[in-house]
Amino acid sequence: MTDSERKDVHNSAVPNLCQNCEARHRGICGVLEESELLELSRNSRQVVRKAGEQLINDADPIESYASVMHGVVKLSKVLEDGRQQVVGLQFAPDFLGRLYGRESNLNADAASDVELCRMPRAALEALVAKNPALEGRLLEQTLRELDEAREWMVTLGRKTANEKVASFLYLIATHKDPTHEDSAISFDLPLTRSDIADFLGLTIETVSRQFTKLRKSGIISIKNHRHISVADIEKLRRSCGYGSRIKS
Amino acid sequence: MTDSERKDVHNSAVPNLCQNCEARHRGICGVLEESELLELSRNSRQVVRKAGEQLINDADPIESYASVMHGVVKLSKVLEDGRQQVVGLQFAPDFLGRLYGRESNLNADAASDVELCRMPRAALEALVAKNPALEGRLLEQTLRELDEAREWMVTLGRKTANEKVASFLYLIATHKDPTHEDSAISFDLPLTRSDIADFLGLTIETVSRQFTKLRKSGIISIKNHRHISVADIEKLRRSCGYGSRIKS
DNA sequence: CGGAAGCTTGAATATGCTCAACACGGGTGG
């Protein structure tokens, strides 16, 4: 039991739903007063979805927002003829939904099995209007997402297929282990080859070939198509063509 | 003389610098109280830059922010080996600068001749902390930029060269005339072929060839390499592969 | 007028795509 859990247990004002939610600490709920959290949680519901299920449709009017509690959510857009582009991935405890939007403008799907904490639009917006700190937290996340989107634009526009796939693996790896204290790391891919292709602007065949190439060159090893081991994260990083994202 | 100008003239509290600035109305300054505007303007300076001049470097620490008063600013990122990607264009009265960032993370260059209104970092951040409405305005702009970035990711990842060039022209055309009351429109390109190529993730040769193709198919006509006339904006839109951005 | 920068065009090439076959694993049902 961690310190923060113990504190929560002794503090009757923290709602059950929020006890073990990451959004309570690092997510948007981290800036809320006890009374605000209580009020919001009364309106919130936990939602569970299987991998592949749609969460939000492009054209849907926005009736609720959510925090990602567990799993990976895939944001995508499609062209008329069906071509698809994944424009973002959201992990816990990210906030989900286009604030102030009329409609969503993009699709959100469960990439893995996910748990969300869904809250009604009006409840959140009322809270934002009342508490500037919440608006600040949302601004921070939006700025982070914008940075990520622009970083990815470089990948989409200027990198080779090989660099794209390496960049994707590097993204997932560093997300697993942000500090990367260790030079070796392994993880399960949260996306199918098809999703990866749509994220990278490639075909599944090309993605597959580049996986093979990275494997044969010893940069990664693959088990069961989904489990990736990276022996030396630096070597992977050097395969990315390298973006900005410089270590300070 | 417009109503708002007359009002400003009769109101001695509106600083000279701000009299004809778009940011005063549609930009970030639109949410400021008179006293706040006065305080901010005392710290602000108008800055003029020629096309091609660098405004902000990737690695620069952030010491000031700015509003675009006139012209077009190009945001870009480069890979180690020099490959470049334009990740955004900013027009008046957009806000310029990565709020809360340690360094800029991207380059900002004058795409055309530009005028900026530059304010010191501390002055703006103090104002943001004091006035939640300003934070709200910044959040709105950031959300808009995020929408645009994601829209462009589709263009970069999934469109053909021809659709990319059409999408670029459509972007500029609709920016000139957001209502597009008229089906015909003409304008000067604010970017060189090289910048356009870097925006679209193509080479200049491919961009040039697609311009020629669009011209030969009668969708656009070109004068002096820079001046574009679109006879029927709908026809151009249909060449874009079509994104989302649905008219409501 | 001459030179430079920006743009266009052409021919050959390469990178990633398409189409097609096959492999692997997990689940279902005989």
Added chain:
DNA sequence: CCACCCGTGTTGAGCATATTCAAGCTTCCG
């Protein structure tokens, strides 16, 4: 238990689109 199937992923061969390299043109400006 094995046979079969379906979803997912891999591999190969041929092809298409965009790139590269090279030459020539237009516009601007001294």
